[in-house]
Amino acid sequence: MASAAHTVQRKRVLRAPTATRLRHWTLRGAAITYLVAMIVVPVAAIISKGFAGGLDTFREAMASAGAWEAIRLTLVTSALAAITNAIFGTMLAYVLVRYRFRGRGLLSAIVDLPFAIPTLVTGVMLVAIYGPNTPIGKAFGSVGIQLMFSQLAVLLALCVVTLPFVVRTVQPVLLELDTAEEEAAQVLGASAWKTFRAVVMPAIRPAIAAGALLAFARGLGEFGSIVFVSGNIEGRTKTAPYFIFQLTNQFKPDQAAAVATLLFAISFALVLVTSRLVRTERKEAKA
Amino acid sequence: MRAPRSGVRLFAIAAVLAIVATACGSDSGDGSNASGDGACTPSDTPVLTFAAYSTPREVYGKIISAFQSKWKEEHDGQQVIFQESYGGSTTQAQNIVNGFEADIVALSLAPDVDYIVDAGLITHDWTTAPDEGMVSTSVVVLDVREGNPKGFQDFDDIAASGVGVLTPDPASSGGARWNIVSIYGAAMHGYAGVAEGDEAGAQSLLTGVFKNVVALDKSARDSIKNFEAGNGDVAITYENEVLTAREAGLPDEAVYPPSSVLIANPAAIVDVNVDKHCVRDVAESFVDYLHTDEAKEYYRTVGFLRPTDIAAAAAGDEEMGFPPIEDLWAVEDFGGWDALDEKLFSDAGIFTQAFADAS
Numbered sequence: 132m133a134s135a136a137h138t139v140q141r142k143r144v145l146r147a148p149t150a151t152r153l154r155h156w157t158l159r160g161a162a163i164t165y166l167v168a169m170i171v172v173p174v175a176a177i178i179s180k181g182f183a184g185g186l187d188t189f190r191e192a193m194a195s196a197g198a199w200e201a202i203r204l205t206l207v208t209s210a211l212a213a214i215t216n217a218i219f220g221t222m223l224a225y226v227l228v229r230y231r232f233r234g235r236g237l238l239s240a241i242v243d244l245p246f247a248i249p250t251l252v253t254g255v256m257l258v259a260i261y262g263p264n265t266p267i268g269k270a271f272g273s274v275g276i277q278l279m280f281s282q283l284a285v286l287l288a289l290c291v292v293t294l295p296f297v298v299r300t301v302q303p304v305l306l307e308l309d310t311a312e313e314e315a316a317q318v319l320g321a322s323a324w325k326t327f328r329a330v331v332m333p334a335i336r337p338a339i340a341a342g343a344l345l346a347f348a349r350g351l352g353e354f355g356s357i358v359f360v361s362g363n364i365e366g367r368t369k370t371a372p373y374f375i376f377q378l379t380n381q382f383k384p385d386q387a388a389a390v391a392t393l394l395f396a397i398s399f400a401l402v403l404v405t406s407r408l409v410r411t412e413r414k415e416a417k418a
Numbered sequence: 419m420r421a422p423r424s425g426v427r428l429f430a431i432a433a434v435l436a437i438v439a440t441a442c443g444s445d446s447g448d449g450s451n452a453s454g455d456g457a458c459t460p461s462d463t464p465v466l467t468f469a470a471y472s473t474p475r476e477v478y479g480k481i482i483s484a485f486q487s488k489w490k491e492e493h494d495g496q497q498v499i500f501q502e503s504y505g506g507s508t509t510q511a512q513n514i515v516n517g518f519e520a521d522i523v524a525l526s527l528a529p530d531v532d533y534i535v536d537a538g539l540i541t542h543d544w545t546t547a548p549d550e551g552m553v554s555t556s557v558v559v560l561d562v563r564e565g566n567p568k569g570f571q572d573f574d575d576i577a578a579s580g581v582g583v584l585t586p587d588p589a590s591s592g593g594a595r596w597n598i599v600s601i602y603g604a605a606m607h608g609y610a611g612v613a614e615g616d617e618a619g620a621q622s623l624l625t626g627v628f629k630n631v632v633a634l635d636k637s638a639r640d641s642i643k644n645f646e647a648g649n650g651d652v653a654i655t656y657e658n659e660v661l662t663a664r665e666a667g668l669p670d671e672a673v674y675p676p677s678s679v680l681i682a683n684p685a686a687i688v689d690v691n692v693d694k695h696c697v698r699d700v701a702e703s704f705v706d707y708l709h710t711d712e713a714k715e716y717y718r719t720v721g722f723l724r725p726t727d728i729a730a731a732a733a734g735d736e737e738m739g740f741p742p743i744e745d746l747w748a749v750e751d752f753g754g755w756d757a758l759d760e761k762l763f764s765d766a767g768i769f770t771q772a773f774a775d776a777s
Contacts, residue, residue, distance in 0.1 A: 196479065196502070263517030280518040358509060362518045364467065364501045377504065380472055380639050382646075382666035 174395070181388030189393070192378060192386035197365035202393070204282060205371035209350030212289035217343040220297025221335065225327075227298070228305040242298050245291055253291050254359030261287070280362035285370060288356040293349050297342030304338040305331070337409040344405045348398045458696035465499045466697055466704065469520035471507035471593075471683075472639060473659065474554070477721035478502065478524065484716070485707050489700065498700055506637055508592040514539065514688060521692045521701045524553065524685040524708070526593045529755050531684045544686035548709040552682040554723035555731050557743055558600040559672040561645055561653040561660050568651055572675045573601050574611035577626025582650035584641045585627075587634035588763070594638070596681050597654045598769050599749060599758055601627060604677035606752075607745055617768065624772035627654075631776070642670070656681055657740065661722035677745035680728050 181188060193199060227239050245253065261278040262268045271278050278284060308331065316326040354372040361368040371394055378387035470478055482500050489498050503510070503518075507526035514520050515537040525531055531551075534540050544551045560570050570576055576583050586594035601610070605623045608614030612623055632650050635641040642663055645653040660672040685708050692698040707713055717723040724731040724740060734742035752758050762769040 258513075258516045263519070268517065279516070280513065358505065359513065359516075362469075362513060362520075363503045363505050365503065367501060369503075377472070377475070379643065381475070382643075382663055382668060 177388045178392050180385050181390075181392045183385065188385050189389035192383070192390050195378075197367075197369050198374060198390075200366045201369045201374040202371045202390070204285065204368070205351055205394070206397070208282065208286045208289050208370070209347050209353075211286055212293050212350045213343040213347035215286075215290050216293055216297045216346050217339050220294065220342060220346075221301055221339055224298045224301035224305055224335075225331070228302060229310075242295050245294050250288075250292055250353065250355030251359070254288060254356035257284070257288055257291065257356065257360050279360055280368070282361075282368055284360040284362075285357060285368060288360045289350040289353055292353050292356060293346035296346040296349065297339060300338045300342035300345070301335050304335050308334050337412055340405055340409055344401060347401065351394050351398055458693070460696050460699065463497050463499055464697045464700045465501060465695070466522060466701055467501045467503070467520045467691070467695075468522045468524070468704075469503045469505075469510045469514060469518065470524040471510060471526040472504050472637070473526070473662070474524070474683075474717075474721050474723070475502075475504045477716050477723070478504075480716050480720055481708070481713050484712065485704055488707070489703065498704075506591070508533075508590075511592075514691075519691045519694065520688055521695060521697055522685065522687050522704060524683065526681075526683055527596065527755075528682070528684050528749075529595075529759070530592050531686055532755070534688060539688050539690045540686055541689040542687075544684065547686070547705065549726035550682075551684045551686060552726045553685045553708045553713070554683045554717040554721065555726055555728075556656040556658045556681045556683075556723055557674065557678040557731070557746065558597055558681065559655060559657045559660055559674050559678075561642060561655045561663075561670050562673050563651070564669040564671060566671060566673055570652055570673050572610045573604060573623060573627060576630060576652050576654075577610075577623055579630075581630045581652065582632040583627060583630040584633050584635065584645050584650040584653040585631060585655075586638050586641050587636060588769070590636045591638065595763070596656070596679060598624065598762060599752075600675075600677075600679040601654075602762060602768065603679050603747060603752060604675060604745075607677050607747065609677040609745065610675065621768045621772045624769055625775045628773055628776035646670070657724070658722040661739070665722070674741055674743065676743070677747070678743055680731055680746055680748045682726065682748070683723075 223242060227235060227242075248256075258279050259265070260267060261271075261284075263272055263277065263279060268278055276283070278287065312330050313326050316330050317323070321329065352372055353370075354376065357363075357370050357373060361370065361373070363369050363373055371390065375387045375390050375394075378384075378390065468478070468482070479502075482502070486498050486500070490496060503520065505513075507530045510518075510520070510523065511525060511530040511533045514523065514534050523531060523534065528545075528551075531540065531544060535544070560576065562568070562570055568575075568581065575581075585597050588594040588598055601624055602620050604610050605612035605620035606615060606617070610623055612619035633641070633644055635644055638655050638659055641653045642655055642659055644650070646663070646668060657672055657674075660670050663670045685705055687698070687701045687705055689698075692701045714725060718725070718735070718738060722738065722740075724735070728746060728748060732743045732746035734740045749755055749758060752761070759767075761767060764770065
């Protein structure tokens with residue numbers, strides 16, 4: 132009995148190196164192939180298409196009406212949406228983790244809705260609620276604020292679409308955070324706000340930054356909801372993704388690719404910068 | 419925990435800069451100077467919001483600057499500012515009904531304008547303008563591969579088995595209805611292998627074509643892009659689309675079925691909005707300008723669009739490469755859009771049935 136078990140174990144040990152190596156090799160190969168086929172190749176194709184003719188293609192694209200304004204609008208509204216959601220997303224995550232109340236599960240599920248709703252529907256929905264013909268739209272209109280078909284509409288749509296990111300990055304960190312430190316701070320007489328700032332904030336800051344960055348990157352590309360809410364006025368409410376769409380419609384796929392490259396270059400640079408900042412901060416936090 | 423260069427802080431700085439940039443850069447007034455109903459004081463620099471369908475963006479770019487210089491000359495150097503918006507024709511109409519305050523619309527088909535009329539925003543009878551309110555026209559063509567390898571001539575050829583057809587979805591693209599109306603009308607006029615007046619024959623022709631549809635794209639332009647990407651053997655589209663693609667260096671070729679509907683694109687002012695913004699005069703002048711020979715030349719040479727007069731449109735234009743059309747007819751021949759909508763697209767409509775049979 133014992134010797135039989137021993138042989139089985141021996142056999143396994145003897146076989147392991149080749150099998151494991153093969154398994155690792157297959158696993159790694161499959162994962163990398165998938166990533167390359169799905170992301171690296173298409174992105175490379177876009178870049179090479181956009182810059183096959185050097186910078187001229189890009190210059191031609193940017194010479195058309197409202198080009199720079201479209202890119203600026205997209206950058207600004209995406210950044211503002213990221214910040215808004217950094218603030219409110221953190222609040223939501225904190226409430227969801229630290230408080231126990233009826234309907235908490237439902238609230239948590241609602242947070243994910245923007246991922247599940249087609250963004251086109253988000254656009255239609257926003258116009259149905261905040262459009263100039265609706266009671267809310269009229270109320271804002273009477274004080275001179277136009278919610279829909281304006282730059283504000285773009286911001287609102289992006290806030291909705293990117294809402295889950297910060298909540299979902301901050302929530303797991305908060306869950307793991309030991310409440311003892313918070314309690315200690317409060318016992319020592321710190322106010323709730325002071326406790327949050329001095330104890331909770333440093334721990335969740337990298338998560339907020341990461342979530343906000345994802346929200347920003349997601350905002351750069353938003354198209355579906357924008358079509359219905361912005362009015363797409365050149366130089367005013369036309370966004371970069373809509374501009375890219377127009378370029379493809381004018382049979383200028385290379386120019387569209389050049390502008391698209393600019394957008395994800397910005398996005399990619401920010402990812403790199405933030406991941407570095409977050410890493411240094413983590414080190415400092417540990418030290 | 420003392421992290422002076424934290425990601426969050428960097429983001430905050432970027433944000434503040436961004437806000438300052440927008441505050442300084444844009445949103446300098448929206449040109450609305452409404453002062454109740456009736457009399458209003460026009461602005462020194464009137465702002466017109468112009469909403470058009472996607473295709474003629476370049477044409478309107480040219481027409482607008484020509485109009486601006488003309489207006490400047492005739493009005494002591496007054497500058498008219500245009501806010502241009504281009505998108506799907508039906509989307510534009512819906513946005514306007516939902517409160518997008520466009521002063522002027524240029525859409526791809528009359529029903530989209532009527533949708534705005536029905537919402538009470540266009541209150542004048544826009545069809546009494548010159549050319550019945552239409553500013554440009556085109557004809558339905560078959561966009562085929564270089565050299566027409568499959569030898570398509572008419573709609574019955576693309577109804578044959580084994581052909582891959584692209585056409586926009588009539589449910590999402592108002593413009594897609596032109597294609598269906600054209601197939602139906604050609605059949606009713608005795609073309610495409612159907613006896614004149616044979617409604618059942620027209621329906622089975624539609625069934626045959628839609629059996630072959632490999633992609634129902636959301637717009638005519640999407641159909642061409644999809645075709646360009648290598649999908650299908652033929653795209654049903656409009657002459658100006660194919661000529662624009664050719665101008666852009668693409669190898670598309672147009673085959674002209676002998677019978678086609680006259681595709682007519684309307685333009686009109688949106689009464690409620692022009693009065694709200696106090697820009698009626700200048701908006702009306704702009705729409706009038708769209709009917710001048712000067713504007714027509716832009717439609718022709720930049721947009722590859724035919725003239726609004728049906729006889730002139732049918733005669734073709736050798737210089738522009740528009741061949742004559744044997745049997746060119748208007749939707750009015752079949753009682754106009756309302757009658758056609760009922761006949762073709764209602765629940766018991768001919769197209770509705772043909773489409774159900776095809777799928």
